[in-house]
Amino acid sequence: MPPAxxxxxxxxxxxxxxxxxxxxxxxxxxxxxxxxxSGDSPQGGLARAAxxxxxxxxxxxxxxxxxxxxPAVVATSRIRNPGNGRLEAVVPDISRTVLLIGxxxxxxxxxxxxxxxxxxxxxxxxxxxxGTGFVAxxxxxxxxxxxxxxxxxxxxxxxxxxxxxxxxxxDAAGGAGDAQIAGNAQRLLAELRTRYPGTRIAMIGTLxxxxxxxxxxxxxxxxxxxxVAAANGLPFVSVGDWLTRYGxxxxxxxxxxxxxxxxxxxxxxxxxxxxxxxxxxxPAVEQ
Numbered sequence: 078m079p080p081a082x083x084x085x086x087x088x089x090x091x092x093x094x095x096x097x098x099x100x101x102x103x104x105x106x107x108x109x110x111x112x113x114x115s116g117d118s119p120q121g122g123l124a125r126a127a128x129x130x131x132x133x134x135x136x137x138x139x140x141x142x143x144x145x146x147x148p149a150v151v152a153t154s155r156i157r158n159p160g161n162g163r164l165e166a167v168v169p170d171i172s173r174t175v176l177l178i179g180x181x182x183x184x185x186x187x188x189x190x191x192x193x194x195x196x197x198x199x200x201x202x203x204x205x206x207x208g209t210g211f212v213a214x215x216x217x218x219x220x221x222x223x224x225x226x227x228x229x230x231x232x233x234x235x236x237x238x239x240x241x242x243x244x245x246x247x248d249a250a251g252g253a254g255d256a257q258i259a260g261n262a263q264r265l266l267a268e269l270r271t272r273y274p275g276t277r278i279a280m281i282g283t284l285x286x287x288x289x290x291x292x293x294x295x296x297x298x299x300x301x302x303x304x305v306a307a308a309n310g311l312p313f314v315s316v317g318d319w320l321t322r323y324g325x326x327x328x329x330x331x332x333x334x335x336x337x338x339x340x341x342x343x344x345x346x347x348x349x350x351x352x353x354x355x356x357x358x359x360p361a362v363e364q
Contacts, residue, residue, distance in 0.1 A: 146358075148191035150174060150200045156234050161272075164231055168202050171235035173358065175199040176273075178221055178265075179243035181207030181334065182284055189335060190243050190281060192344025197351040198358030199238060204230045211261040213247035222265045237276050238358055240269055245283035245298040246333055255301055262305045279312040279356055280305070281347075284333065286326060287318030295333075312354045314347065 152166035168174055175194050177183055183190040184207050191201045208215030209224065218229045221244070225232065242265065248258050269278060282299035285292035292299075299317025306313035320326045323346060328339030335343060351357050 146173075146195040146198050147200045148188075148195040149186040150202050152202070152231070152233070155231065158234065163228065165234040166202075166231040168200075168233040168235070170200055171233055172238055173198075173200050174202050174233065174237050175239040175241055175358075176233060176237040176276075177201050177203045177205075177241050177243065179203065179205045179241075179281075180209055180213075180247055182246065183243050185340070187337070187340055189340045189343035189347060190241070192340060193347025193351060194241065196344060196348035197356065198360070202233050202237070204232065205244075206230070208247055210244045210247040210251075210253070210258075211265065212253035212257045213251045215247075220261060222261050222268065225265065225268060232272060236273060239356065240273060240276050240278045241281060242266075242269075242278070243281040245302055246295060249283060249294040249298045258298060258301060259305050262302065263309075266305075266309055266311075277312075277356075278309075279314070279354070281314045282316050284319060284343075285317045286320045287322065290318070290321040292317055292321075312356055314350050314354070316343075316347075319343065319346065 150168060150170075152168050154167045155164050156167050157163070158165050177190060177194060179188075179190055182188055183203060183205060185191075191203065194201050204224075205221070206215055206218040206224075206229075209218055209220055211222075212220050214220045214223065218224050219227060221242070224230055242262075245258070266278065269276075280302055282302045283295045285295035285299060288296045288300075296317040299315055303313045303315050320329070323342070325335070325339050325342055328336050328342065330336040330339070348357075
């Protein structure tokens, strides 16, 4: 049987599965990636970063999308931004890199948002932590806007190819109100636009079963974030019914997180949606 085309959800899922199977070989070289904690040392902390261990014992980094893109990239050092005086992370190939801000759906290096973005051609630099969101904090790390402003994690220096904000699940679970979520999302967008005026921003909503299939508050938050994105003229990937739309509830590892097979499947679906929205990375034409 001929190989599936990566432009289809099924083919993308197969391509992502092949990429994940090759992660073990290179994980020791690349290490875990993400935003470094403000207290980390440049030598050990930036390589360890704040991404956490991959779920289900999966390997941490590798290639995806057939073009050398990595779902996890490591900052090499820190630099102080002369414009705002804040420390930032030096990330190799920043012009090929997406800044992904998210929660525990994105935190594992084989998380489905990372796999989808890598399959769409990006290296992925992650800022975030499980248990956080637009309003939700996890104790050691603030919500998205607070973590950014007080340096709980470090943004990359330079100009990323794309910024993607994923989340909302912890806000739904924590009982955050619509006004709180929308207000903090707006503050985050304003800060990111100030930091990266030349970078396109997109949003991914809250993974759920769907409003008519028990999605509850998670589906409501997904719709709310879609309205915030629309009000700001941003591309939005609604995932508030993906578990039932694509028959993936069977691949839940718990009430809200996917097992390894589910992460691969969602990564393929996300890649397809990113390409539909024109958010895949377009390689520069060599002169």
